Structure formats: structure tokens, C-alpha cells
Amino acid sequence: MPHYDVLCVGNAIVDIIAHCDDEFLKTNGIMKGAMNLIDATRAELLYSRMGDGIEASGGSAGNTAAGVASFGGRAAFFGKVSSDPLGKIYTHDIHARGVAFDTKPLEGEPPTARSLILVTPDGERSMNTYLGACVELGPEDVEADKASGAKITHFEGYLWDTARAKEAIRQTAMLAHAADRKVSMTLSDSFCAERHRDEFLQLIQSGAVDIVFANSHEIKSLYQTTSFEEALAAIRKDCEIAAVTRSEKGSVIVCSNETVIIKATDIKELVDTTGAGDAYAAGFLYGYVTGRNLKDCGDLGSFAAGLVIQQIGPRSWKNLRHEAEQSGLL
Amino acid sequence: MPHYDVLCVGNAIVDIIAHCDDEFLKTNGIMKGAMNLIDATRAELLYSRMGDGIEASGGSAGNTAAGVASFGGRAAFFGKVSSDPLGKIYTHDIHARGVAFDTKPLEGEPPTARSLILVTPDGERSMNTYLGACVELGPEDVEADKASGAKITHFEGYLWDTARAKEAIRQTAMLAHAADRKVSMTLSDSFCAERHRDEFLQLIQSGAVDIVFANSHEIKSLYQTTSFEEALAAIRKDCEIAAVTRSEKGSVIVCSNETVIIKATDIKELVDTTGAGDAYAAGFLYGYVTGRNLKDCGDLGSFAAGLVIQQIGPRSWKNLRHEAEQSGLL
Numbered sequence: 001m002p003h004y005d006v007l008c009v010g011n012a013i014v015d016i017i018a019h020c021d022d023e024f025l026k027t028n029g030i031m032k033g034a035m036n037l038i039d040a041t042r043a044e045l046l047y048s049r050m051g052d053g054i055e056a057s058g059g060s061a062g063n064t065a066a067g068v069a070s071f072g073g074r075a076a077f078f079g080k081v082s083s084d085p086l087g088k089i090y091t092h093d094i095h096a097r098g099v100a101f102d103t104k105p106l107e108g109e110p111p112t113a114r115s116l117i118l119v120t121p122d123g124e125r126s127m128n129t130y131l132g133a134c135v136e137l138g139p140e141d142v143e144a145d146k147a148s149g150a151k152i153t154h155f156e157g158y159l160w161d162t163a164r165a166k167e168a169i170r171q172t173a174m175l176a177h178a179a180d181r182k183v184s185m186t187l188s189d190s191f192c193a194e195r196h197r198d199e200f201l202q203l204i205q206s207g208a209v210d211i212v213f214a215n216s217h218e219i220k221s222l223y224q225t226t227s228f229e230e231a232l233a234a235i236r237k238d239c240e241i242a243a244v245t246r247s248e249k250g251s252v253i254v255c256s257n258e259t260v261i262i263k264a265t266d267i268k269e270l271v272d273t274t275g276a277g278d279a280y281a282a283g284f285l286y287g288y289v290t291g292r293n294l295k296d297c298g299d300l301g302s303f304a305a306g307l308v309i310q311q312i313g314p315r316s317w318k319n320l321r322h323e324a325e326q327s328g329l330l
Numbered sequence: 331m332p333h334y335d336v337l338c339v340g341n342a343i344v345d346i347i348a349h350c351d352d353e354f355l356k357t358n359g360i361m362k363g364a365m366n367l368i369d370a371t372r373a374e375l376l377y378s379r380m381g382d383g384i385e386a387s388g389g390s391a392g393n394t395a396a397g398v399a400s401f402g403g404r405a406a407f408f409g410k411v412s413s414d415p416l417g418k419i420y421t422h423d424i425h426a427r428g429v430a431f432d433t434k435p436l437e438g439e440p441p442t443a444r445s446l447i448l449v450t451p452d453g454e455r456s457m458n459t460y461l462g463a464c465v466e467l468g469p470e471d472v473e474a475d476k477a478s479g480a481k482i483t484h485f486e487g488y489l490w491d492t493a494r495a496k497e498a499i500r501q502t503a504m505l506a507h508a509a510d511r512k513v514s515m516t517l518s519d520s521f522c523a524e525r526h527r528d529e530f531l532q533l534i535q536s537g538a539v540d541i542v543f544a545n546s547h548e549i550k551s552l553y554q555t556t557s558f559e560e561a562l563a564a565i566r567k568d569c570e571i572a573a574v575t576r577s578e579k580g581s582v583i584v585c586s587n588e589t590v591i592i593k594a595t596d597i598k599e600l601v602d603t604t605g606a607g608d609a610y611a612a613g614f615l616y617g618y619v620t621g622r623n624l625k626d627c628g629d630l631g632s633f634a635a636g637l638v639i640q641q642i643g644p645r646s647w648k649n650l651r652h653e654a655e656q657s658g659l660l
Binding site for chain 1: 386
């Protein structure tokens with residue numbers, strides 16, 4: 001049985017990142033800061049209107065897998081690309097990070113998923129995602145040996161937007177728990193938490209998920225409250241560990257009666273927030289699987305997020321292990 | 331007749347940019363700092379070995395066209411992509427900058443050109459270019475109205491590596507001169523200047539080219555001398571204007587008896603030198619077509635190059651007009 005630290009499951013997406021002003025978001029009906037789901041026609045239209053971009057492999061769980069590997073962890077990934085040029089780029093990039101990725105690519109249509117990401121001058125990213133081949137990820141893509149052999153299985157809430165992926169997740173989580181492993185998830189986006197509230201709550205409250213990553217907007221959306229404290233109290237009760245990020249205010253980790261406050265890393269310049277939450281999860285999970293305490297897990301998460309928001313693109317260009325060692329965190 | 335400030339002609343290339351150490355270049359026989367021409371098989375091999383990358387539209391003359399447009403100039407471009415996904419990305423990006431680009435894409439093989447660009451920790455880029463569809467650019471792609479209607483026609487020396495493009499260039503230059511326009515070229519790369527020395531010298535000495543862009547290595551290679559001063563004296567004699575860049579030492583512009591020394595712009599951090607020369611040419615040419623003196627042209631070139639080497643990717647993310655205005659250069 002292969003042994004991995006973290007198995008991530010998510011949408012395999014290539015990001016197309018461009019700058020725009022706030023007016024562009026308004027004119028084109030794009031919800032700022034959110035992940036807007038779009039179809040192929042709207043993807044064509046928006047792309048024709050947006051500025052010149054750069055392309056980089058992305059997708060929440062894929063970014064987390066790449067981050068874990070960059071810290072030196074053994075990571076694996078399940079996700080569906082098509083066997084087209086973007087799919088080849090995605091596969092190259094995640095393999096180049098040392099992540100085990102063997103999901104069979106889709107032959108033919110739909111094409112590999114892409115997210116048109118618009119970064120406003122404040123560094124906030126607004127995503128417009130055409131899921132393409134991702135909708136074909138299903139239970140037949142669950143590699144049982146990886147699901148049973150990874151210390152943690154981590155998946156993204158975004159998968160609930162694709163019909164067959166949730167079945168794959170339920171199966172993977174069951175295999176993981178049967179092998180006495182942990183399961184974590186990210187709520188992904190406050191609108192995603194709203195769309196799938198009942199199922200997310202059921203996953204968390206039933207113990208199918210042990211560790212939850214979310215930001216403050218997402219837990220408030222999940223528990224339908226405007227009070228952060230109330231939402232935090234609710235999630236503390238519902239799961240084993242919750243790590244809740246709060247942008248420049250850092251993060252809060254709750255675990256039974258324990259509460260750990262983590263400061264945000266000082267940054268020189270906020271360039272692009274894409275991938276911040278994914279990098280946080282990578283640092284936290286790497287700390288967790290190497291037996292560190294919650295404070296150290298949170299610090300590693302905060303550190304990785306701090307690096308990724310100072311660059312364009314969702315996966316840190318810098319080697320996270322090297323950088324964390326230089327900073328005395330590892 | 332359409333009126334353009336600058337018409338650029340060059341290889342239409344998508345850059346795939348990754349970091350590596352110097353050891354990787356040695357192990358893989360990549361000439362550091364140079365443009366290494368590779369075939370499809372070697373492109374596959376190198377790509378499988380290199381790290382995860384980002385993709386961005388590139389190509390020397392295309393970068394210059396994008397730069398001129400970013401300064402607010404009217405730019406056009408001739409170059410050949412294939413009608414594949416990378417070709418669509420290339421076309422989108424140059425159109426999004428406002429550059430007129432109407433060259434008919436190639437249907438079918440070979441695919442759109444790509445350059446595997448490896449950036450070492452010192453910020454130097456080493457390029458490995460598979461020319462793909464670029465080899466199909468030919469005289470039939472010359473749009474006479476644009477060639478006659480642009481104040482300057484600018485082309486890259488790299489085009490001499492493709493069989494039919496040089497005929498397209500000769501035709502474009504003739505149309506430009508017949509309409510009393512100027513023609514400029516970049517020597518592109520010292521090995522390129524070596525490969526095509528006789529033809530480059532013939533172009534410059536015959537007056538087919540009025541303005542030459544080069545760096546110090548390239549003019550030394552062209553004139554087969556180790557002395558910068560000697561090479562500078564030779565090029566001063568051979569063409570109307572030569573703008574010679576010298577990395578952190580800035581640039582020197584010679585024009586008949588006049589010599590203008592331009593300082594390099596102060597930078598905070600050298601990230602990636604890709605596109606520095608192309609950005610310099612964009613700034614210089616924008617200054618030239620708007621009637622500025624050589625000192626101001628050089629300062630605009632230096633300014634644009636300084637911006638592009640502080641980011642990943644060959645075309646400045648920032649709007650050059652806005653930045654130059656903020657700095658009091660426009």
C-alpha cells in the first residue's frame with residue numbers, strides 16, 4: 001500500500017489570470033471575491049472581454065497538494081482533466097511538484113476546466129470557473145490504495161457543484177476512516193457553503209469530516225449567522241478541528257475547548273489573493289501529519305498563505321520547505 | 331490606409347516559464363542566457379524534466395508591439411500561430427493589448443510555437459524555443475496596407491531562423507521604405523547574430539534597416555570583436571541609429587556623431603530578465619514615433635525594461651503609459 005501524507009481531491013483547473021478594475025466586475029455581473037460558476041458560452045464571452053493574462057495550474061485541492069509537496073510532504077491528488085493541451089499543462093505542473101496524480105484523463109469533450117480569474121487593484125481575486133472535464137470525476141476514479149494509505153484525505157467543497165464527485169468523496173472518506181485515517185475539507189466559498197449547506201452540515205456533524213478549513217464569511221454562511229463568534233461556537237461543537245482564516249487578522253483554530261490564535265504573516269505587498277486559503281491548508285496539514293501542535297500547524301499555514309499572496313498565481317514559486325527553514329519555522 | 335505607429339514582425343510564441351538552478355542547465359546542455367532552438371522531440375523531453383511553470387504570451391517582436399500599445403501607441407503585428415488552444419491564448423493576449431493582429435492562423439500541424447524558459451536564481455533567463463507554426467510565416471502574410479501605413483516597421487533577427495520569414499521581412503521593409511517609413515530590427519541574440527552575420531550586416535549596411543537594437547554581446551558577435559568600443563564604432567558607421575543595451579550599465583545610443591548615454595532604472599529586485607530588450611525597444615520606439623529626442627527615447631526604453639525585469643513574464647503587467655506618467659517621463 002502506498003503511503004502518503006495527504007491525498008487531495010478536487011477540481012483540476014487551469015487558471016487564466018488577468019487584472020481589471022472594479023468597474024469591469026460590475027459591468028460584467030461578476031460577484032467580487034467569489035467563485036462564479038460559468039458555462040462554456042459565458043467563458044468565451046468573458047475571455048473575449050478580459051485583458052491579457054497568464055496561465056497557471058490551479059484548483060483549490062490541487063493547490064493544497066502542490067503546497068504539501070513543496071513543504072516536503074508526500075502528496076497525492078484525484079482530479080479530472082481532459083487529454084487536451086491545458087490538461088497536459090495541468091498534469092505536467094502537478095507531477096513536477098512531485099504529487100502522485102494518476103486519475104485517467106477524459107478523452108474528448110468537455111475540455112479541461114479553466115477559471116478566468118480577475119484581480120482588482122486591491123489584490124482581491126474574483127473567479128469565473130467553467131468546470132469542463134471536472135464534471136466527469138466519479139466513484140470510478142477513487143484509487144482505494146491511495147485513499148486508505150494517506151494520513152489525511154482532504155477535499156474541497158467546490159466538488160459539490162459537480163454531480164458525480166460527491167459520491168467519489170463519500171467513498172474516499174469511507175475508505176480513509178476504515179483505515180483509521182483523518183478526513184478534512186474546505187468550505188471553499190461562502191456561496192458554495194450556501195448552495196450546499198445541508199449536505200456540508202451533515203458531513204461535518206456526522207463525523208464524515210474531522211477537520212474543517214474555512215474563512216469567516218464561509219462559516220457565517222454555513223451557520224446562517226452574522227456573528228463570527230456564534231459561527232465559531234457552532235463549528236467548534238460540530239467537528240474535531242476547525243481552522244478559520246480571517247484575512248489580515250490571521251486565523252483562529254478551535255479544537256474542543258482549545259482556542260489557538262494565529263497572527264497573519266507580515267507582507268511587503270498584497271499582489272493577488274488567489275490560492276491563499278489553499279496554501280494555508282497546505283501548511284496546516286503538513287504540520288498536522290508531521291505531528292506538530294495546533295499553533296505550529298497554524299503558523300505554517302499562515303506562512304504559506306503570506307508567501308502566495310505576494311505573487312501572481314495560486315502556487316508559491318518559492319520552495320516552501322526552504323523558505324520555512326530560513327524563517328525558523330521548520 | 332490604416333495608420334499605425336509601429337508594425338512589429340516576429341515569431342508568435344507562448345512562453346512556458348519555470349525556475350531552475352544552474353546545475354539543471356548544465357545537465358541538460360542548455361546554453362545559459364541564450365535562445366536555444368529545439369525540435370518537437372527535445373521540447374517534450376525538456377518539458378518533462380522542468381519544474382511547474384506559468385504560461386504567458388511572448389516572442390520578441392510581439393512583446394515590443396504589446397509594449398508600444400501599453401504606452402498608448404498604435405501597434406500592429408505579423409506572426410504565425412496555429413489554430414490550437416495556445417494559438418488562441420496568444421491571439422487573445424495581443425488583441426487584449428489593443429494590437430492589430432490579423433495574420434491568418436495555420437490550420438493543423440505544426441502547433442503554436444512555445445519557448446521553455448528557465449529562470450535561474452540570478453534572474454537570468456535561458457530560452458529553449460520550438461518554432462512550430464512560426465516556420466510557416468511567409469510573404470503571403472505581408473499586409474501591404476499595414477507595412478506602408480506604419481511609421482516604423484520593427485522586426486526581430488530571430489526571424490532569420492525560419493526559412494520563409496526573411497522574404498516576408500524584405501518585402502515589408504521595401505513597402506515601408508517606399509512609403510518613406512523607417513525600419514528597425516533587433517539582433518535578438520549573440521548566437522543569432524553569429525548564425526546570420528553576413529545577412530544582418532548586409533541588411534544594415536545596405537540601408538534596408540535604419541535603426542538597430544542590440545545588446546553589447548550581440549554587436550560584438552556581429553562585428554567579430556571582443557572590444558565593445560570597436561563594435562560600437564562599427565555600428566555607428568553602418569546604420570542611422572543604434573541603441574545598445576548593457577544590462578545594469580544602462581544603454582548607449584549612437585547616431586552619426588551623437589552619443590547618448592542612458593542610465594539603467596533603479597530596481598528593487600531582479601526577478602526575471604525575460605523581455606527586457608523587447609520592452610526597451612517598445613519604450614524607445616514609442617518615444618521615436620512621438621517625436622522625442624534620443625535621450626527621452628532611451629529613458630522610456632530603460633524605464634519599460636526596468637519594470638519588466640521585476641516581474642515574472644515578458645510583458646509588463648502594469649500599464650506603461652500610466653507608470654511613465656507617474657514617474658514624470660510622459
